[in-house]
Amino acid sequence: MSWIERIINKSTLEACKANIPEGVWTKCDSCEQILYRIELQKNLEVCPKCDHHMRISARERLDLLLDKPCDGSCKKECREEACTTKCKKARIELGAELEPKDPLKFKDNKKYKDRLTAAQKMTKEKDALVVMKGTLFDMLIVTAAFDFSFMGGSMGSVVGARFVAAVEQALTDHCPLVCFSTSGGARMQEGLISLMQMAKTSAALAKMQERGLPYISVLTNPTMGGVSASLAMLGDINIAEPKALIGFAGPRVILQTVREVLPPGFQSSEFLIEKGAIDMIVRRLDMRQTLASILSKLMHIPTVLQVAASRPGRETDERRHIT
Numbered sequence: 001m002s003w004i005e006r007i008i009n010k011s012t013l014e015a016c017k018a019n020i021p022e023g024v025w026t027k028c029d030s031c032e033q034i035l036y037r038i039e040l041q042k043n044l045e046v047c048p049k050c051d052h053h054m055r056i057s058a059r060e061r062l063d064l065l066l067d068k069p070c071d072g073s074c075k076k077e078c079r080e081e082a083c084t085t086k087c088k089k090a091r092i093e094l095g096a097e098l099e100p101k102d103p104l105k106f107k108d109n110k111k112y113k114d115r116l117t118a119a120q121k122m123t124k125e126k127d128a129l130v131v132m133k134g135t136l137f138d139m140l141i142v143t144a145a146f147d148f149s150f151m152g153g154s155m156g157s158v159v160g161a162r163f164v165a166a167v168e169q170a171l172t173d174h175c176p177l178v179c180f181s182t183s184g185g186a187r188m189q190e191g192l193i194s195l196m197q198m199a200k201t202s203a204a205l206a207k208m209q210e211r212g213l214p215y216i217s218v219l220t221n222p223t224m225g226g227v228s229a230s231l232a233m234l235g236d237i238n239i240a241e242p243k244a245l246i247g248f249a250g251p252r253v254i255l256q257t258v259r260e261v262l263p264p265g266f267q268s269s270e271f272l273i274e275k276g277a278i279d280m281i282v283r284r285l286d287m288r289q290t291l292a293s294i295l296s297k298l299m300h301i302p303t304v305l306q307v308a309a310s311r312p313g314r315e316t317d318e319r320r321h322i323t
Contacts, residue, residue, distance in 0.1 A: 028052055044284045053221065053241045053284055057123070058130040058147035061180045065143060065288055066091060066134035094131040094142070094169055095162035104191055112189040119150045127158040128183070131166040133173070137292045139301055142170040145180040146227070153183035155227050156190045160197030163231060167204040176214040176295050181232040185225015198230035205234050214298040216291060219246050219269070219278065237294060238278040239287075240269035246278070 026037050030052035040047070044064060045054040056064075070089040106112040120126060128150040133142050144166045146153040163179070170177040186194040208215050217235030219228075221244035229248055232238075240246060247267035254260055265271050272278045282290045296302060 058145035061145040091134040095165040098158045100158045106189040129159040140175045143178045146182045148182045154187035156187035164204045180218045181223045182220045183227035201231040239280045244269040
């Protein structure tokens with residue numbers, strides 16, 4: 001027994017350990033600093049020490065971007081309809097009824113069906129893309145977000161169908177589309193069906209271009225493979241988060257196939273903006289206001305921020321809703 005154990009009662013030590021709840025602290029994936037979980041959440045999962053942007057779920061992305069849904073107090077019909085469809089601030093999820101199938105009965109080390117079940121249980125999502133219609137500073141938009149935790153954000157038939165549903169809704173409502181991409185590429189368990197989604201989503205986006213409606217693609221870490229070769233790089237404006245890995249084949253794949261060692265920083269968002277492959281790098285903390293500013297100019301619609309700023313003596317309501 002050490003001298004410290006003689007001084008401090010063992011039962012007291014155990015009681016102190018039991019009183020510390022799990023999940024209070026976490027470690028940054030980049031700088032490995034120990035961070036207070038609540039402070040990290042307030043900073044939108046961005047490390048305050050090194051500015052590393054950690055992965056967040058699709059629904060967290062949508063919650064950070066869209067206005068808070070109405071509480072039913074703005075209009076009479078909202079209270080009657082529980083603010084589902086009539087209120088302009090209502091959030092409406094698109095394609096939620098679509099579920100992935102296993103048409104090829106694919107099996108590698110594990111059955112595809114079992115992989116889907118495990119991913120659905122872990123993420124509480126049916127597939128890797130969540131699509132929602134809502135408002136951004138009172139401006140109607142349709143937005144889609146990938147969830148990397150669902151089989152690496154891979155694109156299968158349901159992801160393609162939901163993205164097309166997002167495009168069609170944007171065309172119907174004559175509003176812009178914003179997509180947050182984070183994916184390893186096409187889902188190999190669906191074979192050619194998954195590869196077809198590249199052409200399917202690209203063809204849908206061509207309709208947006210024909211109608212003159214803006215599509216903004218936000219690339220987050222990582223965005224690779226078939227997703228980067230289709231919908232992720234087809235934005236009228238392509239925005240990336242800092243230090244995001246963006247490309248077709250990753251550094252390890254390139255090393256294994258062509259035996260080439262990539263230079264430091266290759267395929268990072270900073271490298272891509274230097275080469276002109278993307279238009280902007282925007283921090284997560286600034287993303288909401290940046291998107292609102294860009295879309296309001298492209299759509300010729302003033303946002304509540306601009307309206308408030310044009311009224312002297314009134315404070316600007318940023319309507320941030322971070323909890």
